[in-house]
């Protein structure tokens with residue numbers, strides 16, 4: 001039997017790759033002072049249906065009745081859960097808060113490259129601060145995550161926009177605020193849908209607007225409200241990554257100002273990440289108990305991994321992480337069974353020091369042991385045989401060999417550990 005469409009099995013190699021992504025996510029988030037939080041995967045349907053949270057996501061919910069007749073939903077995103085938690089606990093924390101989460105989300109989307117029905121999403125959100133410095137901090141973190149996996153300004157772009165610019169556009173065209181959601185929905189799809197469909201939708205919403213007017217506005221309008229943020233990003237040396245693009249409005253309903261999406265410059269892939277400012281959601285979801293401006297983003301694992309694999313320098317970086325974290329570092333080759341007990345003692349001692357060590361569990365030919373060592377991606381083989389207590393070390397990558405006593409072996413390994421910060425061999 002296969003997993004359901006859009007769901008994945010994770011074999012050990014897939015887990016190792018996921019570990020690479022989540023390690024870089026965690027490391028970058030922590031560098032910006034973000035702390036990890038978590039919440040349940042199953043939430044009350046009310047959280048998504050009653051309040052202002054959704055957008056397209058509402059048509060993609062995994063929703064059902066549980067055995068207690070509660071209407072429940074597998075979370076399609078983390079932001080409403082975060083807003084709910086903050087609404088109940090905000091008094092216990094000093095503002096601003098910097099919180100991140102890595103967790104599974106569920107959307108009944110058409111499974112395709114970079115889009116699944118169960119995916120891992122990183123969320124980083126800065127709450128309780130409305131200044132552009134907060135927006136810059138969050139976008140800076142997003143860019144640092146790309147840098148951490150070897151992606152630079154020639155690989156990714158952050159397309160930046162401001163919904164307030166669109167609000168002004170509606171006012172200038174005498175359109176009521178209620179039309180905002182419809183217009184934003186049309187703009188969100190303008191690049192992906194055929195023009196005839198956009199025209200049709202626009203005609204249903206306004207008689208005074210045309211697709212041409214929208215396209216011209218996207219091309220020519222300025223967004224002066226973004227100037228302070230752009231300045232902040234320049235001060236961080238990140239301006240190269242940013243492109244102001246008013247066609248970015250985001251599909252979710254709750255954004256109130258700055259919005260952004262990260263894309264590959266190679267084209268082809270869906271957005272790598274997306275986020276923005278949502279200054280009213282916490283107020284809405286806490287029934288007024290808390291009121292806090294907020295800005296953040298979400299990033300999925302699959303589209304990022306696909307992209308890394310297609311960029312040689314990023315793929316190399318991933319490969320060297322995977323090699324350094326291979327399942328085995330040291331393989332003990334037992335060339336003479338008389339010394340099995342000594343080999344086991346040596347293995348135990350090495351493991352106590354934190355090395356990842358394997359040895360054959362039953363009698364094996366020496367050549368078979370060496371191929372097992374290669375298969376486990378060990379970098380060092382230590383041969384224990386008739387010369388005991390003298391050991392033979394073989395570096396499996398360079399084929400270099402040397403003879404050494406156990407005492408010197410430990411000294412040597414301790415030195416290597418220090419000089420390579422724990423990644424040796």
Ligand code: HAM
Nearest residue numbers: 077079115116119271272273274275296297298299300
């Ligand atoms: P979103 O744009 O819906 O935003 O998703 C953010 C990212 O999650 C996407 O850019 C993509 O990397 C990943 N993603 C979304 N759907 C899928 C899918 N079906 N399969 C794989 N990956 C997917 C949000 O979710 C907002 N809650 C983000 C946010 C946080 N805004 C403020 N704070």
